[in-house]
Amino acid sequence: MTNKMKHNQDRCDFCGVCVGVCPHDAIELREAELIVDDERCTRCGQCVQACPIHALEVNDEAGV
Amino acid sequence: MKPAYDVIVIGGGPAGSMAARYAAGRGASVALFEKDREVGVPVRCAEGVSHAGLAAVVENIPSRWIAQKITGAVLHAPSGAEVPLHTDQIGYILHRKIFDYDLAQMAAAAGVAIFTRAHVTGLIMEQGRTAGVVVDHLGERRRIEARLVIAADGVESRAARWAGLATRTALADMESCAQATIGGYQGDPEMLHFYFSRSMAPGGYLWIFPKGNGMANVGLGISASAGGERSPHDYLEAFLARFFPGASILGRVCGGVPCSNTLKELAADGLMVVGDAAHQANPLTGGGIVTGMIAGRIAGETAAEAVAAGRSDRETLRRYPKAWLAGEGGKQAQFYRLRKFVFSLGDEDYDALARSVLRIPVEKRTILSIMKSALLHKPSLLLDAVKLFT
Structure with missing residues (x-):
């Protein structure tokens, strides 16, 4: 999984809105699995803003 | 699954099934890959469609598709004022699951090979042109070649981006949505309700779409750049608590609709993009079933012609965006x-x-x-x- 983003699997509906807005093509949605690519993710937070149910947040604890 | 097809369609929604069906109907060998277990599930949709729109894209409208006939609508202002609309336009709330299954069936009847739990993880590129897909099917990764790929992979589309098309949705143009299907709905079953209010749904609107048998889809979309600390889910909870306190909730779903201006490029060498992936929903209403089906049909026909001509370059595929813009797509800018x-x-x-x-x-x-x-x-x-x- 990822270090740069915190993903709450129990809230997530796996709808893919985050994938649609990600400027870096860093998110992969499977049927019921979300994978954030730390190599691509810049922690811009647009997926956080777009998520319909607050299932994503930027992980402030992870080193940049 | 064969090692190669003329056309591969990614995504088994209405746009993808139409594209696959019309490509196969004109002689192409076609495979359709759906990432989920079944086509049509989960239903991330308010399920409303006009009779005129639907009648334009299917030969007939079987009653099993219709959850509820709609004959009117009421707009609600922030003050609470209600504005009933006069409409002679009949509409429907669909059973999207049944509808999507039937559209996939029509594609299958035209000769399309449909695979579910088939998740496309990448494109095969040859000298800058799309030449197939990498697909994970039931735990096995396979490379399947194609002369042409049609990306119908929805709001979460990546395939078109991999082919170089700018299909990422800007935050302000993404309608981020939450919906509950409630039981015990007592309103007029033939009447839609729309609520416009910055405090209730900033950059979007709330809807109540009756589904028959005392059920209704109650949901909202907000611009992804407008919500601030509150998510669509939070706004929906507030609305339900105010208007339907204690209602039983039979289903919940999240989703999003790209509501942008029409995209500049809908085709690359070896690839076309259709439906929500191509931002083809009406940017004002977010309705995208019929528009996606129209585009799917054109793209499918274009694909078959391109295959028959032995060409899949961007110029050959330009028939599709041209026909789209000459029809439904031409209204999108307005x-x-x-x-x-x-x-x-x-x-x-x-x-x-x-x-x-x-x-x-x-x-x-x-x-x-x-x-x-x-x-x-x-x-x-x-x-x-x-x-x-x-």
Whole structure:
């Protein structure tokens, strides 16, 4: 999984809105699995803003 | 699964099934890959469609698709004022699961090989042109070649981006949505309700779409850049608590609709993009079933012709965006400007608009007359309104 983003699997509906807005093509949605690519993710937070149910947040604890 | 097809369609929604069906119907060998267990599930949709729109894309409308016939609509202003609309347009709330299954069946009957739990993880590229896909099917990764790929992979589309098309949705243009299907709905089953209010749904609107048998889809979309600390889920909870306290919730779903201006490029060498992946929903209403099906049909026909001609370059595929823009797609730019206008209004504007529309006799209260009232607020809209409604 990822270090740069915190993903709450129990809230997530796996709808893919985050994938649609990600400027870096860093998110992969499977049927019921979300994978954030730390190599691509810049922690811009647009997926956080777009998520319909607050299932994503930027992980402030992870080193940049 | 064969090692190669003429055409591979990614995604088994209405746009993908139509594309696959019309490509196969004109002689191409076609595979359709759906990432989920079944086509049509989960239903991330309010399920509303007009009779005229649906009748334009299918030969007949079987009753098993229809959850509820719709004969009217009420707009709600922030003040609580209700504006009933006169409409002679019949619409439906669909059973999307049954609908999507049937569209996939029609594709299968035309010869399409459909695979579910088939998740496309990449494209095969040859000298800058798409030449197939990498697909994970039931735990096995396979490379399947194709002369042409049609990306119908929805709001979460990546395939078109991999082929170099700019299909990422800007935050302001993404309608981020949450919906609950409630039981015990006591409202008029044939009446839609729309609520416009910055405090209830900033950059979007709330809807109640009755589904028959005392059920209703209650949901909202907000612009992804407008919500701030509150998510669509939070806004929906507030609405349900206020208007349907204690209602049983039979289903919940999240989703999003790209509501942008029409995309500049819908085709690359060896690839076309259709449906939500191509931002083809109406940017004002977010309705995208019929528009996606129209585009899917054109793309499918274009694919078959391209295969028959032995060409899949961007120039050959240009038939698709040309036909799309000459028809339904040609209205998108105006709807996008209307979207910008409607969602730029404050609650006082909505209230003032409601007051002026209520002065119009109900039998003359059409979308057109509402737009005329809106024009008093912003005359620069006149050009768009004229193009759309005349």
